[in-house]
Amino acid sequence: MRPDEQVAGTATDPIAAEGQVPAAVRALIGVENVRRCDVTTRDIRRFAQAIGSADRVHFDEAYARTTRHGGIVAPPLFCQSLTYDEVTADLLPADGSPVELDVPLPARRTVGGSSDYTVHRLVRAGETITVTSTIRDVYARQGRSGRLWMVVVETRFDDAGGAPVACEVATYIKRA
Amino acid sequence: MDPRDLAAQHLPAAIPALVVVPDRMQLFMFSAATWNRHRIHYDKDEALAEGLPDVVVQRALLGDFLARMLTDWLGDAGDIRRLSWRVVGSALPDVALSCTGNVVALEQAQGVRLARCDLRLDTEAGDAIATGDAIVRLYPEEQRRA
Numbered sequence: 340m341r342p343d344e345q346v347a348g349t350a351t352d353p354i355a356a357e358g359q360v361p362a363a364v365r366a367l368i369g370v371e372n373v374r375r376c377d378v379t380t381r382d383i384r385r386f387a388q389a390i391g392s393a394d395r396v397h398f399d400e401a402y403a404r405t406t407r408h409g410g411i412v413a414p415p416l417f418c419q420s421l422t423y424d425e426v427t428a429d430l431l432p433a434d435g436s437p438v439e440l441d442v443p444l445p446a447r448r449t450v451g452g453s454s455d456y457t458v459h460r461l462v463r464a465g466e467t468i469t470v471t472s473t474i475r476d477v478y479a480r481q482g483r484s485g486r487l488w489m490v491v492v493e494t495r496f497d498d499a500g501g502a503p504v505a506c507e508v509a510t511y512i513k514r515a
Numbered sequence: 516m517d518p519r520d521l522a523a524q525h526l527p528a529a530i531p532a533l534v535v536v537p538d539r540m541q542l543f544m545f546s547a548a549t550w551n552r553h554r555i556h557y558d559k560d561e562a563l564a565e566g567l568p569d570v571v572v573q574r575a576l577l578g579d580f581l582a583r584m585l586t587d588w589l590g591d592a593g594d595i596r597r598l599s600w601r602v603v604g605s606a607l608p609d610v611a612l613s614c615t616g617n618v619v620a621l622e623q624a625q626g627v628r629l630a631r632c633d634l635r636l637d638t639e640a641g642d643a644i645a646t647g648d649a650i651v652r653l654y655p656e657e658q659r660r661a
Contacts, residue, residue, distance in 0.1 A: 389548035451574025
C-alpha cells in the first residue's frame with residue numbers, strides 16, 4: 340500500500356493496529372438503516388425450500404387452513420431473508436459479504452459468529468415488513484491466530500402497524 | 516418426549532434429533548433466498564484463499580436446522596420464541612450434521628408455559644459446529660384445537 344492510500348481503519352492505521360476501534364468505525368455505531376420489504380407466498384415457499392423444510396404449512400394453503408395458524412405462515416427464522424439489502428453487486432466488498440457489516444477495519448475476511456433471534460410471531464404472505472438495521476457495537480478480541488474484530492448488527496423486523504415481528508442480534512467476526 | 520407430557524421430573528428431556536446433510540445446491544439456494552452474496556458460501560477458490568477447507572454452510576442456515584428440530588418436535592403443541600446459537604466450527608457441504616437438544620427447564624408465568632432448551636449441532640464424526648439454546652412456548656390442548 341502506498342502512503343497516500345493510508346486512511347483511517349486500514350491495516351496501516353496505527354489506532355486499528357493496536358486494537359482500538361477507529362473513529363470512522365465508531366461513527367457508524369447506532370446509525371439506523373430502514374427499508375421496507377413486501378412478502379409474497381413465493382418468497383415463503385422459496386425460503387422453506389432453501390432451509391429444507393417440507394412442512395406444508397409454508398406452501399399449501401388448504402392444509403395450512405386446518406392448522407392453528409389458519410393459513411400459510413413463514414418458517415420461524417424467515418426474516419433472515421429480509422436482513423440483507425438488495426444493493427447492486429458493485430457496492431459490495433470484494434468478498435461479496437453484506438454491506439450491513441462492511442466497516443472500515445484492517446480485516447479482510449468475515450465469518451458468521453453468533454445469532455440471538457427473537458420470534459414475536461410468524462410472518463404471513465402479503466405483509467409489508469419494515470427492516471431496521473443498526474450496528475450496535477464493534478470491538479477487538481485477541482484470537483489464537485491474531486486479532487479478531489467483532490461487529491454486532493441488530494436487525495429489527497416490524498409489521499405495518501409498527502408491532503415487532505422478529506429481532507436478530509448477530510455477531511460477525513472479521514480478521515486480517 | 517411428547518411436548519404435551521413434559522413435566523419437571525422428566526428434565527432434562529431429550530428432543531428428537533434431526534440429521535441433515537446440506538449440499539452445495541442447498542447452500543446456493545439459501546444464499547439466493549437470503550440475497551447473501553458472500554463468496555465463501557459458493558466460490559471454493561475464494562473459500563480456500565481465506566483459509567477455509569471448502570465453501571462453508573451459512574451461520575443463518577445452521578440456525579434454521581436447529582429451528583426445524585424444534586418445530587418437528589413441537590408440531591402444533593408450541594412455538595419458538597427465541598433461538599440463540601454460536602458457530603464454533605466450519606460446516607462443509609455433504610457432511611451430515613446432527614442437531615440434538617434437551618429441555619432443561621420449564622417455567623410458567625401469567626398463564627404462559629415456556630420450556631428452555633439446550634441445543635447442539637455436531638458432525639457425525641463428533642466435531643462441534645454450533646451450540647445454542649432456545650425458549651419455546653407450549654400451548655395447552657384447548658388452544659391448539661382453536
